[in-house]
Amino acid sequence: MTEAGRPALLQVADLRKTFPGRRTLLGRREPGVAAVAGISFDVAAGECLAVVGESGAGKSTVGRLVLRLIEPDAGRIVLDGTDVRALRGEALRAIRKDVQMIFQDPFGSLDPRVAIGESVAEPLLVHFGTPAAERARTARELLDRVGVPAGYVDRFPAELSGGQLQRVAIARALSLRPKLIVCDEPVAALDVSVQAQVLNLMGELRRELGLSYLFISHDLSLVEVVADRVLVMRRGEVVEEGTISAVYRSPQHLYTQELLAAIPAPVPRRVRTPLAVGGRLNSAGR
Amino acid sequence: MASPRSVTVPAARTVPTAGTGDADALLQVRGLNVEFRVDGRWTPVVRDVSFDVVAGRTLGLVGESGSGKTVSAMALLGLTGATGGRITAGSVRLDGRELVGLDPEQLREVRGRQLGMIFQQPMRSLNPAFTVGEQIAETVRRHLRLPRRQAWARAVEMLDLVRIPEPARRAHDYPHMLSGGMCQRVMIAMAVACEPRIVVADEPTTALDVTVQKHVLQLLRDLQEQTGIGLVFVSHDLAVIAEMCDSVAVMYAGEIVEHGDVEPVFFTPTHPYTAALLASIPRAAHGQELRATPGSVPAPGAWPAGCHFEPRCAHAVPGRCDAATPELVEAAGHRARCVRVGELQLAGVARA
Numbered sequence: 001m002t003e004a005g006r007p008a009l010l011q012v013a014d015l016r017k018t019f020p021g022r023r024t025l026l027g028r029r030e031p032g033v034a035a036v037a038g039i040s041f042d043v044a045a046g047e048c049l050a051v052v053g054e055s056g057a058g059k060s061t062v063g064r065l066v067l068r069l070i071e072p073d074a075g076r077i078v079l080d081g082t083d084v085r086a087l088r089g090e091a092l093r094a095i096r097k098d099v100q101m102i103f104q105d106p107f108g109s110l111d112p113r114v115a116i117g118e119s120v121a122e123p124l125l126v127h128f129g130t131p132a133a134e135r136a137r138t139a140r141e142l143l144d145r146v147g148v149p150a151g152y153v154d155r156f157p158a159e160l161s162g163g164q165l166q167r168v169a170i171a172r173a174l175s176l177r178p179k180l181i182v183c184d185e186p187v188a189a190l191d192v193s194v195q196a197q198v199l200n201l202m203g204e205l206r207r208e209l210g211l212s213y214l215f216i217s218h219d220l221s222l223v224e225v226v227a228d229r230v231l232v233m234r235r236g237e238v239v240e241e242g243t244i245s246a247v248y249r250s251p252q253h254l255y256t257q258e259l260l261a262a263i264p265a266p267v268p269r270r271v272r273t274p275l276a277v278g279g280r281l282n283s284a285g286r
Numbered sequence: 287m288a289s290p291r292s293v294t295v296p297a298a299r300t301v302p303t304a305g306t307g308d309a310d311a312l313l314q315v316r317g318l319n320v321e322f323r324v325d326g327r328w329t330p331v332v333r334d335v336s337f338d339v340v341a342g343r344t345l346g347l348v349g350e351s352g353s354g355k356t357v358s359a360m361a362l363l364g365l366t367g368a369t370g371g372r373i374t375a376g377s378v379r380l381d382g383r384e385l386v387g388l389d390p391e392q393l394r395e396v397r398g399r400q401l402g403m404i405f406q407q408p409m410r411s412l413n414p415a416f417t418v419g420e421q422i423a424e425t426v427r428r429h430l431r432l433p434r435r436q437a438w439a440r441a442v443e444m445l446d447l448v449r450i451p452e453p454a455r456r457a458h459d460y461p462h463m464l465s466g467g468m469c470q471r472v473m474i475a476m477a478v479a480c481e482p483r484i485v486v487a488d489e490p491t492t493a494l495d496v497t498v499q500k501h502v503l504q505l506l507r508d509l510q511e512q513t514g515i516g517l518v519f520v521s522h523d524l525a526v527i528a529e530m531c532d533s534v535a536v537m538y539a540g541e542i543v544e545h546g547d548v549e550p551v552f553f554t555p556t557h558p559y560t561a562a563l564l565a566s567i568p569r570a571a572h573g574q575e576l577r578a579t580p581g582s583v584p585a586p587g588a589w590p591a592g593c594h595f596e597p598r599c600a601h602a603v604p605g606r607c608d609a610a611t612p613e614l615v616e617a618a619g620h621r622a623r624c625v626r627v628g629e630l631q632l633a634g635v636a637r638a
Contacts, residue, residue: 026384030622054496055495161582162582164582191351191583192350192522192524192563192567193566193578193579194579194582196576196579197578199576199578218495220496220570221525221567222568224568225568258497260494262496262497262499263525264499264500264503264525264526264528265529265638266524267551267562267637267638268549268552269528269529
């Protein structure tokens with residue numbers, strides 16, 4: 001259970017993953033890197049939990065472990081009461097419908113040779129063998145829901161803008177009616193004015209469909225707006241966890257304080273230094 | 287076209303501001319038009335861009351992808367031809383010398399001595415096969431004509447200047463041995479090693495972590511204070527622009543739409559695009575729904591006939607805004623390219 005009293009949709013306990021080290025010239029392995037060093041968290045139904053951290057913190061690895069795109073070394077992943085790690089074959093495929101993913105680069109996550117209508121409904125073919133006519137109808141509905149004109153079903157990814165493609169990726173993720181979407185930097189590749197469109201869409205869908213998000217991002221200012229709770233990661237460990245308002249108002253861990261202090265504010269600094277006259281460099285070689 | 291206005295210094299300010307037409311500007315860009323080939327046809331990508339860069343001051347070029355900010359920066363570095371484009375109108379004057387029309391060899395000389403550049407991907411801008419010390423020393427040897435030993439000493443001195451610890455030892459490192467932040471420091475060292483008058487930094491911290499970004503920005507500010515470099519700072523990030531710049535040119539679909547000192551542009555914007563951009567910054571929203579602008583930036587070749595922002599603008603008036611491309615006009619101490627300047631009450635960011 002989470003503090004709000006809502007049942008946990010996803011429960012992760014003591015998750016670990018170490019990637020093997022490089023081989024040295026003599027063929028020995030260097031010590032591995034603990035990308036995720038024993039972390040635990042819950043995501044409630046309808047909740048948006050953000051995982052923030054700098055590059056190398058392990059936040060993307062967490063997302064991939066939850067999806068079992070890579071196998072954890074240890075730990076428990078329980079989705080809706082089912083231990084995901086114990087599943088094999090058909091049972092694993094079945095539960096994968098409940099967890100979908102949106103990646104940073106929409107150009108890379110859609111097949112450039114497949115029309116977007118087909119891409120959107122492809123998961124239905126893979127999981128249910130849904131016939132073509134029904135897939136086409138679903139694709140049009142989903143595209144309409146994410147604000148892509150239904151006339152775009154026959155277009156190819158190269159004909160769409162980044163923001164439109166990310167909407168298509170969201171429509172595709174929704175096609176299997178998932179409970180949880182793992183979003184790995186979903187707007188990092190988009191322009192600021194388009195970022196807001198996509199984030200607002202994701203917020204609407206969450207409220208409407210009761211979706212949960214595991215929202216992975218390096219951008220703390222973005223996370224403040226979209227998430228309910230936040231995990232701050234550093235070198236594979238969670239250094240701080242809490243509600244957005246608690247963590248942003250009174251960060252406890254020194255690293256969180258450092259991160260928050262480093263975010264530039266969009267307010268012009270009004271401290272102006274006088275113009276330098278004949279500085280150190282300019283006096284040297286002229 | 288920007289006409290250099292008489293230097294009327296605001297009461298609160300004792301130094302000339304960069305960017306709005308100073309007679310003593312180090313670099314003057316006027317009426318710049320740049321074209322690139324799009325699907326085999328020469329297509330305007332930047333139109334009527336004018337700005338000044340003043341010694342010791344920072345001008346920000348801010349905009350989304352397709353705004354023309356990088357193309358403008360490349361033009362003042364004399365790299366338009368090298369990147370496949372052509373300048374069809376306008377001038378770029380550095381210390382009174384016209385750069386448009388110089389041959390590639392002359393431009394190389396100007397770039398080496400008077401212009402420095404820093405790009406987004408430091409790893410890709412450095413040669414992986416040479417140590418960072420060799421790369422800085424090579425630049426110094428070529429452009430300052432220093433002998434080998436002195437050039438190496440200069441390289442170490444530069445690494446020290448950009449606060450790389452143990453510079454004499456680090457000079458022997460190859461780029462892959464350094465972190466992204468350290469690589470960007472090396473790039474900065476290389477950019478300032480020949481004592482340029484102007485440094486162009488194109489998204490210099492976009493690839494860096496936020497805590498590293500903070501230190502690199504501080505380093506750039508300190509270097510500018512020490513050397514009086516005129517800095518052109520290209521970024522999509524309004525918060526970084528607010529922190530770094532004295533003046534700013536907001537670009538949209540190939541044009542400067544708003545231009546002036548950062549304070550009036552951020553606090554009292556007069557172009558709807560600037561206001562929309564400011565409203566979409568998460569930090570400014572503070573828990574409230576982000577204000578999204580519908581649509582996306584039109585590609586070159588697909589620019590609207592009237593105001594380029596008109597199809598997405600919440601304040602557009604049919605018959606006025608879609609008729610002709612507006613000129614930049616004076617508005618509340620800065621300039622905006624909007625026919626409705628003076629009619630609109632637009633919100634900027636709140637003062638801290």
